[in-house]
Amino acid sequence: MARVVVDVMLKPEILDPQGQAVANALPRLGVTDVSSVRIGRRIEIDFTGEPDLDRAREIADKLLANPVIEDFEIRVEGVAAEVA
Amino acid sequence: MRIGVVTFPGSLDDGDAARAARIAGAEAVRLWHGDPDLHGVDAVVLPGGFSYGDYLRCGAIARFAPVMESIIDAARGGLPVLGICNGFQVLCEAHLLPGALTRNQHLHFRNRDQWLKVESTNTAWTNGFTAGQEILIPVKNGEGCFVADTKTLDALEAEGRVIARYIKGNPNGSQRDIAGITNEAGNVVGIMPHPEHAVEALTGPSLDGLGFFTSVLRSLAKDGQLAGGQQ
Numbered sequence: 001m002a003r004v005v006v007d008v009m010l011k012p013e014i015l016d017p018q019g020q021a022v023a024n025a026l027p028r029l030g031v032t033d034v035s036s037v038r039i040g041r042r043i044e045i046d047f048t049g050e051p052d053l054d055r056a057r058e059i060a061d062k063l064l065a066n067p068v069i070e071d072f073e074i075r076v077e078g079v080a081a082e083v084a
Numbered sequence: 085m086r087i088g089v090v091t092f093p094g095s096l097d098d099g100d101a102a103r104a105a106r107i108a109g110a111e112a113v114r115l116w117h118g119d120p121d122l123h124g125v126d127a128v129v130l131p132g133g134f135s136y137g138d139y140l141r142c143g144a145i146a147r148f149a150p151v152m153e154s155i156i157d158a159a160r161g162g163l164p165v166l167g168i169c170n171g172f173q174v175l176c177e178a179h180l181l182p183g184a185l186t187r188n189q190h191l192h193f194r195n196r197d198q199w200l201k202v203e204s205t206n207t208a209w210t211n212g213f214t215a216g217q218e219i220l221i222p223v224k225n226g227e228g229c230f231v232a233d234t235k236t237l238d239a240l241e242a243e244g245r246v247i248a249r250y251i252k253g254n255p256n257g258s259q260r261d262i263a264g265i266t267n268e269a270g271n272v273v274g275i276m277p278h279p280e281h282a283v284e285a286l287t288g289p290s291l292d293g294l295g296f297f298t299s300v301l302r303s304l305a306k307d308g309q310l311a312g313g314q315q
Contacts, residue, residue: 010186014231015257017191063148066141066177068184069231 002047003077004056008065009040044077051076085110085304087297088125090155090171092117092146096133097168097280104280105129108297117149127164127208127300128155130171132224132278142185142227143173152178164208164300165272169225172264172274181265181274182240183232188225189257197289198223198255198277200248200263207270210247212299219248219292223255223263223277230258230265230276240265247273 010016016038023037043064045056056074065072087105089112091098102112113125117135122128135146146152152174159165159180167175175181188194199220202213213219232240237260240246248264256276264275279293 013233014186015189017187017189021191063144064140066144066184068176068182069186 002049002051004045004047004051004053004074005077006043006045006056006060006064006072006074007040008043008060008070008072009038010069011071014069085127085301086113086123086125087111087300088113088115088122088128090115090117090128090130090151092133092135092149094134094137095131095170097131097278098133100278101129101131101168101280104283104293104297107283108294108301110297110301115151117146117151120150120154122151122154122158126304127166128158129280130155130165130167130174131280132169132171135170135174138170138227141173141177142170143175143177146170146174147177156180159267159272162269162271164303166209166296166300167272167274168278168280169228169276172276173227175272175274180272181267182236183230183265185225185227185276186229186231187227188229188255193224193226194228194255195224196222196255198250198263199252200277201251202248204244204247204266204270206244207247207266207273207299208303209273209296209299210266211303212295218251219282219295220290221277221279221282221293222289225256225276228256228258228276230256230262232259237262243268248275248277 019038026034060072087110089098089102105112173185176184202217205213205215245266249261250263254261266273279296282288282290282293
């Protein structure tokens with residue numbers, strides 16, 4: 001499978017109220033040793049031929065992530081990530 | 085004068101926006117997301133709603149609609165464009181306005197009548213207000229928290245590009261209580277609350293929203309920008 005994985009995360013300085021809501025729920029599970037939770041999005045792109053990282057980077061940059069508030073990492077599935 | 089109102093799949097407030105344009109005295113022209121033809125309109129409103137289901141990010145997919153390619157070009161050439169709520173999100177995604185709209189800080193959808201203070205009145209859509217005027221229009225959003233980096237926020241303030249701020253309570257956590265901004269030229273305006281819902285006494289909390297639509301007509305009359313010379 002020619003799969004490229006894109007992980008999109010809010011930039012560290014952008015407040016993540018969803019992550020905070022999850023973190024605040026953890027004590028109800030009896031979990032007290034977590035200091036922070038942040039939520040992002042994983043996108044899997046399947047190419048018809050060889051996995052094309054440049055193409056995937058272009059897709060991520062133009063559409064999948066908003067550079068004003070988000071960073072992304074891309075990798076061919078099973079290979080180490082490349083930070084954008 | 086002809087004000088175009090775009091309908092995307094998932095737009096909700098296109099009907100009210102067209103109605104507001106008509107009440108202000110304009111001819112409302114319905115524009116379709118899949119049609120790049122702007123049909124000679126003198127100004128465009130991007131309405132509220134949930135374009136393309138708000139999938140990925142609010143406004144992210146709408147930004148690539150065929151009609152948006154034409155609107156982005158025309159806006160750079162001076163066409164007055166007003167983005168309301170989801171339309172504001174689309175304008176930010178299209179990089180016609182800086183910053184981004186993110187999930188309300190408290191995570192709740194907020195739907196209420198909201199007081200705003202109008203600040204910049206040098207734009208195509210706010211020239212009929214007086215600076216400092218307090219207006220009451222509905223707000224209804226889940227992702228209306230305006231964010232930008234400090235440098236951008238400082239520049240917006242220094243250049244007088246904040247057109248309205250929330251007063252008597254910030255409904256979504258927007259930085260510096262910003263409810264609406266404009267581009268450098270003053271022809272593109274984005275606002276999170278809904279002026280098109282405050283144009284008639286029967287349904288709105290005030291008639292304050294009408295000022296946005298009468299402003300653009302005044303601005304067009306002054307500039308003589310008629311008959312769709314923008315395309």
